Amino acid sequence: MYQFNFGPVFENLDLLLHGAWLTVRLSFLAMILGLAVSLLGAVAKTSAIRPLRWLVDAYVEVIRNTPFLIQIFFIFFGLPAVGISMSPNTAALVALVINVGAYGTEIIRAGIESIPKGQIEAGRALGLSSVNIFRYVVVVPALRNIYPALTSQFIYLMLTSSVVSVISANDLASAGADLNARTFASFEIYLVLTVMYFLLALGFSALFGAIRRVFFTYPASR
């Protein structure tokens, strides 16, 4: 009969909590930078320059059709062969940003396409500059439309970030792996890690819900 031993887990809970904080920080950094990449990608996809559109298409398709684990191996182990070396933490962030940028590009492009042409024409008729049209008529309403898709992608990003532990980048999963190497209470450690990730996901989802209520409850209901 298996003897459960949660002692090592609770004695080292501070290590795991610190790991959880690192995961939160890594996820938020990757989210913000990834959102910037996604916006650039979505704008580039509507560009008149055809090679630029092809380049963005290739980026999105390659990233979405290969596993994140291979992407991070390629960035961390493969790129030094062509002279681009990064520390594990930087490689982890770069890999996450590149990954979420591809999904985000598709989501934001769909959002921009969801804005009826007539609204942009109406903006033009009201004498708004093209920058203001893009900002007030396209981006904000588009963000409202894609907010649920974007935030669930971000939660998925936080869960995916556990994979960065394979290159020993610092996060919750590698804090657990370190603890496991010292104490061998494997099942107990991974059970607690799983619960912690679940709580993080619930926390993220509550936070995104709060942001939605503050910023995206537009007076005019659709």
Next chain:
Amino acid sequence: MIREFSSADVMFIVLAVRWTLILSAIAFAGGAVGGLLVALARTSASRALRRASAGFIQVFQGTPLLMQLFLVYFGLAVIGLPIDPLLAAAVALTLHASAYLGEIWRGSIEAVPPGQTEAATALALSYPHRMRHVVLPQAARIATAPTVGFLVQLIKGTSLASIIGFTELTRAGQIVNNATFKPFLVFGTVAALYFILCWPLSLMARRLEARMRLAVTR
């Protein structure tokens, strides 16, 4: 001893694709059975079943697949079974696929107009007949595109089985890289193979979705 990246290494990596495919097939078949049960429970009249299946989905969609793999892997020892990477990966990916497919198929079942169920009930069809002959065939049409899309996610997910030591495509790449130290070439090849597996499915999912949208707006 570091050796050259030879054609034998390429063959070793290409042949490892079969284990990725086998693992994906097991997880998809298991996930299809599990997912159907979850979807039926999610849309059932019993509140307890609805709650339990919603909890199941939330847990598996709210935790990393990597943690699920580790938990099942070490959990085998807890229930006294020998630790086997293939068994652990198959069980974890099946549960994972059951949750995701269950949620996709719940949406598809709910997208079938309620009038269909009402008409079938009025014709005195029992629940199994109603589901089998009226609701599920229509839900299946709606579900096809997102199901193919999930298959891509599942194939990519099998790469994580390499971390618990199952030799599929990713692990084969790591083994070859350890011997030849040509990471750019090796992981580039592995990435290309995943792309060849996944891209046609992605294109198919997109085409199915476009056709579905036409059918709905017509």
